[in-house]
Amino acid sequence: MLDSFLRSVDPEWPATLGRLYPRIHAVDRDATRIWFSLYPLLLHERSEVTGDRAAFEVFYQLRGPYRLQDAIHTSHRFLYGHRFWPAARRATLSADVAGTLEETVAAVARQMDHPEPLSLGIAAIALMTLRQAPERMRTSEPAPSSSHTETPEAWLKRREAKPGFFGRLTSKPRIVFNEQDPAGSFPLNPTQDITMAACEDKRPYHLHDPRCFEDMGPIPVECRSGSCGTCWVGVLGGNENLSPATAYERKRMEYLGYWDAGFEDRAAARPLIRLACQTQASGPASIVIPPWCGVFGPTRREREPGRHNEGGCVS
Numbered sequence: 001m002l003d004s005f006l007r008s009v010d011p012e013w014p015a016t017l018g019r020l021y022p023r024i025h026a027v028d029r030d031a032t033r034i035w036f037s038l039y040p041l042l043l044h045e046r047s048e049v050t051g052d053r054a055a056f057e058v059f060y061q062l063r064g065p066y067r068l069q070d071a072i073h074t075s076h077r078f079l080y081g082h083r084f085w086p087a088a089r090r091a092t093l094s095a096d097v098a099g100t101l102e103e104t105v106a107a108v109a110r111q112m113d114h115p116e117p118l119s120l121g122i123a124a125i126a127l128m129t130l131r132q133a134p135e136r137m138r139t140s141e142p143a144p145s146s147s148h149t150e151t152p153e154a155w156l157k158r159r160e161a162k163p164g165f166f167g168r169l170t171s172k173p174r175i176v177f178n179e180q181d182p183a184g185s186f187p188l189n190p191t192q193d194i195t196m197a198a199c200e201d202k203r204p205y206h207l208h209d210p211r212c213f214e215d216m217g218p219i220p221v222e223c224r225s226g227s228c229g230t231c232w233v234g235v236l237g238g239n240e241n242l243s244p245a246t247a248y249e250r251k252r253m254e255y256l257g258y259w260d261a262g263f264e265d266r267a268a269a270r271p272l273i274r275l276a277c278q279t280q281a282s283g284p285a286s287i288v289i290p291p292w293c294g295v296f297g298p299t300r301r302e303r304e305p306g307r308h309n310e311g312g313c314v315s
């Protein structure tokens with residue numbers, strides 16, 4: 001019953017999340033929006049109906065693990081609410097339709113026994129995960145949550161910490177790409193673009209992500225000119241330290257299809273989803289590096305006829 005309900009409300013997700021976002025704790029509000037941009041239903045639907053996965057991946061220029069079903073327990077690691085995932089999964093699997101999609105998300109969140117602002121984001125993610133990966137959701141058990149004592153306020157404060165006067169004099173600002181890992185950051189020379197700064201980080205990221213090149217940092221890059229879409233990132237914090245998106249970056253994002261209708265404010269001066277090679281940073285920021293990249297803007301435009309067909313082709 002819940003499965004068929006979820007299949008019937010696909011078009012309602014953007015408006016529903018728009019109403020839920022103000023109720024989500026600030027620590028996970030933008031993170032939830034980023035997650036929904038990272039796992040678009042459109043790509044899932046197309047991948048479900050393809051008869052030739054290899055041809056599908058070539059057509060959409062897909063690289064890296066793009067299917068939510070392969071990452072149901074880890075896709076949301078960058079959320080504070082990730083620690084509540086076992087409870088969110090349990091509540092989702094025992095849930096029934098509770099009226100509208102919004103009411104169903106809220107009902108799942110209530111079953112989790114945590115304050116609603118901390119539960120809503122991961123509850124919405126759990127329902128979308130059930131929508132995209134029902135079998136895996138039911139049969140794959142997550143590892144028990146490890147104990148975390150950091151409060152969401154402390155987490156948020158750490159994300160937004162600004163160096164003091166002497167800190168600015170003595171050390172470079174940093175771009176954090178993994179908030180859970182004390183070593184998950186690299187230094188920045190202010191006004192550098194984010195991929196250029198990442199290249200100064202010589203750790204062997206290519207051993208874990210085949211899209212990365214040796215000695216070129218944790219953010220996969222190819223063209224460095226805004227064409228290929230390899231370097232897309234989500235911005236969790238420090239957006240005010242990033243350059244506004246230019247008209248060129250906007251065109252490329254439309255072409256690449258990363259700005260999902262409803263989940264991303266395309267008119268914002270500093271959107272939450274950016275091309276790192278087109279984004280200069282003047283101070284610290286916290287980002288999410290998606291595990292995959294591809295080009296599906298043309299398909300998105302077929303679905304959303306009102307969208308501009310700009311940005312040119314990617315050869």
Ligand code: FES
Binds near residue numbers: 221230277
């Ligand atoms: S590296 Fe190609 S778009 Fe940034």
